[in-house]
Amino acid sequence: MTAPLPQNSTIGIIGGGQLGRMLAMAAARLGYRTVILEPQADCPAAQVANRQIVAAYDNPAALDELAKVSAVVTYEFENVPVRAAERLAVSVHVYPPARALEVSQDRLVEKTFLNGIGVKTADFRAVDGDADLEAGLAAFGRSGILKTRRMGYDGKGQRVFRDHSGGVTGSFAAMGGVPLILESFVPFEREISVIAARGLDGQLSAYDPAENVHRNGILHTSTLPASVARTTADAATDAAFSILAALDYVGVIGVEFFVLPGGGLLANEIAPRVHNSGHWTEAACAVSQFEQHIRAVAGLPLGDLSRHSGCVMENLIGDDIFRAPALLSEPDLVLHLYGKAEARPGRKMGHFTRLLSR
Template sequence: MTDAPLAPGSTIGILGGGQLGRMLSLAASRLGFDVVILDPEDNSPAGRVSRGQIVAAYDDPVALNVFGRVCDVVTFEFENVPASSMERLAEAGARVAPGPVALAVAQDRVDEKTFLNGVGATTVDFVPVETLNDLTAAIETLGCPALLKTRREGYDGKGQVWIKSPKDAAKAFEAIGGRPAILEARADFVRELSIIAARGRDGATAIYPLGENKHAGGVLRTTVAPAEVDVKTERRARAIARAVLDGLDYVGVIGIELFDLGSGKLLVNEIAPRVHNTGHWTQDGCVCDQFEQHIRAVAGWPLGPTAPHARVEMQNLLGDEVDQWAKLAGKADVRLHLYGKAEARPGRKMAHVNKVRPL
């Protein structure tokens, strides 16, 4: 298999048909690529803006075989796609990016934190938990408050619970279904930051400025970027990004969430081996946004510029907040990005807006 850049007219496959897949497909189309989506939901948001969609489970062997044969490179839009599916595609000769190793590491919080500390990207202290007895011992080690999370799956605050006292252990373990978990020490941070970074097939990297994030109920509400940070913090964040990218031999865009402890000290909260919600600001703040950057990377193209030309406040629209679309569309300083989802369920990400300001 050649590592030559894919020519326009080649086909890019995306596992996952949600909003990230949709925005990746639109970016790929601008660069002249065709896109095929594999997703179990018929008429998915990404499928509707792509050349075609295979409607099948992510681990369907027949669908994966067809998918691998019709696509020149395969990527994914979210990290809950089975790593075994990417392995199957790679073993069958398909070009995949990012690779299955990065996906597998990000799917298990213990493996993720072990990897991060191994490359010098420090995290909070943590203890793996399999049983209630393990949890009781872990609380004695880390103290309270501490955060209990399932080892696998869970996002936007799901699959996790704070433990404020040792007597809460049994109730907390029951709340996550008694599943394999991780107990994390509380981070005494000033604010939450994130950095979006990319690595090409040739090892070149491109890193965007930091964003400052605010969450509510475990869900990201806003990102402001470029964040106001000192030089020491910016340099440390970039060093972390390069260490993670190189440690995973990564190809594509990655999102890295950080706890800012002040004075240039950062802890990594978690990594997302994909384009990331906190990078949506790049769509209206940079010449080359995170979606085009990811397509460039997986296709073997040169990476694009990451310098900002505007300051952006990105705001997620959840549930029926999307009904504000007409009002928002009339504002000169606002760019509206709708995801094409049919049902506006409470808490569901339906769209985002980028409020653009001069630098």
């Protein structure tokens, strides 16, 4: 694609959750139509899109239909089947590229990739059985976090070992007998993330890093500005830019980091999509992460990502949704609900952003 998408072109979005919803809203503001591929009927994204194809993400006929009606295809989550993205790419532009999915879907591949381009991570070991786990714990001082290599999110698929003195027999089977990774503990002071973008022309841009707090493995708040030195913020941005360039990436990416004592950084993970810790951008910036992503995949100029305010974004999880009426009475607060019919424990139902001074 060498020219920006004409007005009223259709952008295909794989995935119908809240991120797809906000992408569809941003696309509409810029004059584009959207079609959602999602197996759940009346998903959050379909409520605001022009059309939904109700089918599995790897359904060949559905993928061919999506390619037929779309000028470009993107996605809202990183577990899109790589083969599905590759099938689409034969006949339509797919951004970010399938390579980004391939790297991000496997934690071992991801960390090996990051180390290979000079981005540091926690120490790690592949675990394909109890013997590998025992060897890894011995190397990491009998402590570490055991994770599934694929499909884990919001703290799921993890087991913590802390000063473990007992045996590990049965641990691999208890985690499902799937490929695992053991990561060493990191003595971090705080967690930050960078939301960055790369355009079709290679232009790079990034928002200020957000300082993140998690509860029960789920993002609770993102605060701007983060309590880090300018050198640390710049190093995080530079690392994100290196990732974008290495993947020949187009679109928005989220990169999470641990901040060490002294200001050093270790990358935790990458998300080849718009990111929960970037939701604050719709309230504190002229151009949100969702608009920036649509700009990038549509071949438009990237926007100015400067903040006009400091802010705190907070997720509404489960029954937190019932706080909405009270929140709406507060000044300088932007509320966004996702249109989900049922509140369940651990389910993201919406978010709000309180605006502060710059």
